[in-house]
Amino acid sequence: MPQLLRGGRWRAVLARACRAVLFAGPRGASGGPGCARDAPSGAGELRGELDRFGGVSVRLARLDAMHRLDPVAFQRALQAAIQKWRSEGRVAVWLHIPILQSRFIAPAASLGFCFHHAESDSSTLTLWLGEGPSRLPGYATHQVGVAGAVFDENTRKILVVQDRNKLKNMWKFPGGLSEPGEDIGDTAVREVFEETGIKSEFRSLLSIRQQHTHPGAFGKSDMYIICRLKPYSFTINFCQRECLRCEWMDLSDLVKTENTTPITSRVARLLLYGYREGFDKIDLTMEELPAVYTGLFYKIYHKELPDSYKTMTGMD
Numbered sequence: 056m057p058q059l060l061r062g063g064r065w066r067a068v069l070a071r072a073c074r075a076v077l078f079a080g081p082r083g084a085s086g087g088p089g090c091a092r093d094a095p096s097g098a099g100e101l102r103g104e105l106d107r108f109g110g111v112s113v114r115l116a117r118l119d120a121m122h123r124l125d126p127v128a129f130q131r132a133l134q135a136a137i138q139k140w141r142s143e144g145r146v147a148v149w150l151h152i153p154i155l156q157s158r159f160i161a162p163a164a165s166l167g168f169c170f171h172h173a174e175s176d177s178s179t180l181t182l183w184l185g186e187g188p189s190r191l192p193g194y195a196t197h198q199v200g201v202a203g204a205v206f207d208e209n210t211r212k213i214l215v216v217q218d219r220n221k222l223k224n225m226w227k228f229p230g231g232l233s234e235p236g237e238d239i240g241d242t243a244v245r246e247v248f249e250e251t252g253i254k255s256e257f258r259s260l261l262s263i264r265q266q267h268t269h270p271g272a273f274g275k276s277d278m279y280i281i282c283r284l285k286p287y288s289f290t291i292n293f294c295q296r297e298c299l300r301c302e303w304m305d306l307s308d309l310v311k312t313e314n315t316t317p318i319t320s321r322v323a324r325l326l327l328y329g330y331r332e333g334f335d336k337i338d339l340t341m342e343e344l345p346a347v348y349t350g351l352f353y354k355i356y357h358k359e360l361p362d363s364y365k366t367m368t369g370m371d
């Protein structure tokens with residue numbers, strides 16, 4: 056994140072970096088990606104940084120004056136700053152408040168700010184200043200759960216559990232919630248090991264379920280992804296805290312049983328089809344590719360593409 060610069064120093068930096076964009080008029084901040092991001096903006100104590108969409112970001116943790124301000128003085132300063140940002144044509148304000156400065160949340164809310172999101176140590180509030188309804192993107196909309204369908208092709212057995220703390224005891228695949236920054240396949244392998252003691256490796260992605268207003272996702276949407284895993288250990292040592300039962304079950308028995316969830320039954324049938332006709336019929340395999348803008352890498356999942364198609368240059 057850019058450092059906040061004060062007084063003449065930031066002017067000098069900006070003049071050097073992107074004079075044409077910043078001083079082109081009130082909406083100059085939208086002139087180019089990254090160009091105006093370092094620019095301070097705001098009145099008095101509440102200096103912020105411009106973003107490439109023409110919004111202002113104020114991080115209270117970086118402002119020395121904050122610990123001297125009481126909520127009433129903060130509200131006055133924020134009101135003055137909003138007036139200035141409006142006159143400059145700013146489209147939005149992002150207010151980042153450390154948890155220990157939460158006394159500033161109510162004054163900001165009384166000026167029209169709403170919660171955008173909260174992390175463990177801070178909250179972020181927004182105020183839309185542009186024309187019409189807010190165009191600010193919302194925060195996270197889904198939680199991601201991942202299960203592992205661990206299938207042993209030699210014995211035709213599949214690993215199933217019954218969860219503790221459920222209203223009905225039904226057979227399902229072991230799995231759980233993905234952690235921040237965790238790859239889907241890694242979640243499946245980790246959760247299978249934590250819940251059953253079975254070691255496995257990722258083979259493919261089999262299905263995605265999307266369900267809205269999910270009670271287990273605090274009313275948000277839920278993505279439940281099932282992966283095909285190959286086991287390389289076979290002795291069950293299941294977690295008593297999370298599971299009631301765990302066993303290797305004949306895949307055809309899982310297909311037939313009524314004591315399972317509809318999604319488990321459907322994926323059991325998919326696995327049986329893949330086992331009989333070839334897993335390439337059901338597998339979405341994973342490959343890592345470079346991201347164009349960030350230089351980072353990502354994982355892409357799709358049906359196998361022949362090498363000749365991966366490298367072809369034109370439509371032959």
Ligand SMILES: NC(=O)C1=CN([C@@H]2O[C@H](COP(=O)(O)OP(=O)(O)OC[C@H]3O[C@@H](n4cnc5c(N)ncnc54)[C@H](O)[C@@H]3O)[C@@H](O)[C@H]2O)C=CC1
Pocket residue numbers: 198199200201220227228230231232246271277278279280297316317318319
């Ligand atoms: N159709 C199916 O076969 C099922 C699919 N799912 C999907 O699996 C994913 C989540 O998997 P889970 O095994 O539930 O996650 P998980 O394996 O990460 O377990 C969640 C843990 O959090 C604990 N927990 C949850 N809420 C709690 C609370 N309010 N207070 C205290 N402890 C709490 C649970 O006891 C459990 O230990 C979701 O995507 C869900 O939709 C879950 C159950 C059945």
Ligand SMILES: [Mg+2]
Pocket residue numbers: 229230231232250297
């Ligand atoms: Mg679980």
